[in-house]
Amino acid sequence: MAMYFDPFQAIDRVAGQLLDQRHGPRLMPMDLYRDGDHYVLNADLPGVDPGSVDIDVDGQLLTIRAERTPRSQEGVKWLARERSGGSFLRQFTLGQGVETSNISASYENGVLSVVIPIAEKAKPRKIEVQTSTAQLADGAPAPAVEETPAA
Numbered sequence: 001m002a003m004y005f006d007p008f009q010a011i012d013r014v015a016g017q018l019l020d021q022r023h024g025p026r027l028m029p030m031d032l033y034r035d036g037d038h039y040v041l042n043a044d045l046p047g048v049d050p051g052s053v054d055i056d057v058d059g060q061l062l063t064i065r066a067e068r069t070p071r072s073q074e075g076v077k078w079l080a081r082e083r084s085g086g087s088f089l090r091q092f093t094l095g096q097g098v099e100t101s102n103i104s105a106s107y108e109n110g111v112l113s114v115v116i117p118i119a120e121k122a123k124p125r126k127i128e129v130q131t132s133t134a135q136l137a138d139g140a141p142a143p144a145v146e147e148t149p150a151a
Contacts, residue, residue, distance in 0.1 A: 028066070028088045028112075037123060039098070039116040045088060046110035053107060055114065057100045062092045064112065097122025 030043040045053070045066050052067040070085030094100060099117040106113050 028064070028090050030090065034118075037118050039118070041092075041112075041114040041116065043090065043112045043114070044110065045107070045112050047083065048088070048107075048110070050107040053105075053112060055103075055105050057094075057103060060094045060096070060100070062094055062100075062103070062114075062116075064088075064090045064114070066112070095122075 028043045028045055030041055032039060032041045034040075043064060045068075048066045048068045052069075054063075054065040056063045056065075066088040068085045068088070070081075070083070094116065097119050099119050102117045104115045
């Protein structure tokens with residue numbers, strides 16, 4: 001069975017989902033960077049009640065959910081209403097080299113900051129090079145010789 005793929009239809013579908021403010025969760029703009037021995041994720045969530053922010057870690061999947069409730073006032077005639085309410089959702093797959101048990105988060109001035117520590121085993125480390133004390137006459141190291149037990 002032959003299938004036809006229209007890339008423009010796929011782009012229209014994705015753009016419609018992202019731009020449609022009536023349905024489903026919205027994406028939150030974010031920055032992610034490494035600072036020493038931890039990663040820092042900063043996500044913009046203006047107007048979100050900090051009590052509605054929910055962060056879960058399930059295995060290596062980090063999920064951030066938040067809700068912005070629109071203010072409704074009785075008897076008000078809206079002239080413009082661009083700041084709609086709704087839910088925000090973002091999911092990240094964490095690598096094996098992070099300490100999921102020590103993730104911390106804070107919310108200040110509409111920005112959610114999540115600090116993800118790097119696991120000790122994933123941190124860069126120096127490997128010591130072993131040398132033998134035996135030297136050949138020209139200064140080159142002596143080859144290692146293994147003895148095999150006689151049978």
